[in-house]
Amino acid sequence: MGEFELIRNFFAAAPCAQGGEGVALGIGDDCALLSVPAGEQLAISTDTLVAGVHFADPCDPFLLGQRALAVAASDLAAMGATPLAFTLALTLPHNDASWLQAFAHGLNLMAQQCALRLIGGDTTRGPLCLTLTVFGRVPTGQALTRGGAQVGDLLCVGGELGNGAGALPLVLGQRTAEPAIAQPLLDHYWSPKPQLALGQYLRNKASSALDISDGLLADCGHIAAASSVRLRVEREALPLSSALLAFLGQEGAREAALSGGDDYVLAFTLPPGELPGVLAAHGSVRVIGQVLAGQGVVLVDATGRDITPAHRGYQHFPETP
Template sequence: MGEFELIRRFFAAAPCAQGGEGVALGIGDDCALLDVPSGEHLAVSTDTLVAGVHFPDPCDPFLLGQRALAVSTSDLAAMGATPLAFTLSLTLPAADEAWLQAFARGLNHMAQACALRLVGGDTTRGPLSLGMTVFGRVPRGSALTRAGAQPGELLCVGGSLGDAAGALPLVLGERVAAASIAKPLLARYWSPQPQLELGLLLRGKASAALDISDGLLGDCGHIAKASQVALHIDRTRLPLSEALLSLGGRQAAEQCALSGGDDYRLAFTLPERHLADVQAHWPDVAVIGRVAIGEGVHLYDEQGGELSLPERGYQHFGPSRD
């Protein structure tokens, strides 16, 4: 099966590739054409997912298709952008029809859930990797960015943290757990749900935001640096799921929440006057700390004593731990 036959059979014919609002020209030409209304910006984000680094290989291709698009779409949520379209660059060791069919189904499932249209991409032979570029639109002056947090504001997250990190040993087959524990954790790893509606809700309210992909401590450090403030996190206020607590106890759950990656929840700073309105529409939003004068991220215990920071989130080119 050639490259163009592969594209035609498994991707161009998918429901998510049939065009729609904002897509003037999709798959089949040298470029896609997107319509962006006057007064709006085009939000663009690119992610690369490599087998053995970002996901285990082998793995279920349906789940991989869902996950690959979800983690990229989470960047649109973090900017308060409305999803528009995406492209896929797919590097495959071989054109396995059963694998491609399952992957395309998972990809289409997430695309339709997020109202995204597949408008192009590329395929090539090589070690398995996925390149996703997502496009969204946001009114000028309304995009959420990492800069803008002000001392005195609240530091919030969009829901429970650490579940995907807790699931990783289960994904890798390093341990087992009862179904009542494993199922919700594995769902958070393989089917993260981009918090698109929360991102839209935060426009005009949140002063800074991002999605948590590489761990709470590390990602909050980006807000602190961009906003030139300090972020104070109260360890006792971390939202932890019952499944994560049951898996390994509170200390392990806190470590997952603070340093584990792949949460894809939004972390944001918020003037206190907006909290009631945001929680009325999104009850899972939790206040975990405050913005302060200073720099960096600081962690405190229940008595208000500052704690040493545990190891931060994953870095591809960080210092060796050997």
């Protein structure tokens, strides 16, 4: 099977590649064409996932297809964007029809859940690597950004933290657990649910936002830097799942929530007056701290004591002393 037959059989024929609202021209030409209504802006984000770095190799291709697109779509949620389309650049070590069929099935399932249309991409030969670019639309001036947090705002998250990091020992085969504990964690890791509806709801309400991918403390540092404020995180307020607590214990669960990454849950700052409406519309939201004058991120215990750890999250290229 050649490159173009591969594209035609596994991707161009998929339901998610059949066009839709906002897609004027999809797969088959030198470029795709997107239509954005007047008064709206195009939101664009690219994610690369490398075998052995971002996911175990080998792994289930169906689950990988789901995860790859969900991770990318989470960036649209963080900006409050409505999903439009995506492209896929796929580098493969060899042409395996059964692998491709399973991967395309998982990709298509997540694409339909996120209302994203596949509009093009590229295929090449080499070490397994996936690059996805997602496109969304947002009313002009209403995109959520990392800059804008104000002193006195509440620091909130969209739901439970640490489940993705908690699943990692299970994914890597380092530990086992009974299904009632393992499955919720594995489901979160392999099929994260981008908080697209929450992101769109927060337009004109939240003062800043991002999605948690590298760890709560590390990612909150981006908001603090972009907004020139200090974020105070209250350890006792972290929302932790029963499965995570059963698997890692309280201290391990807290560490996973604070610095583990792979949550793909929104973190955002919110004027206090907006909180009742947000909670009524999205009951999974939790307040975990507040915005203060100053800079950086501080973690405090129940007494208010500073217990900020040195390790705050994942970095591909750690800073050298």
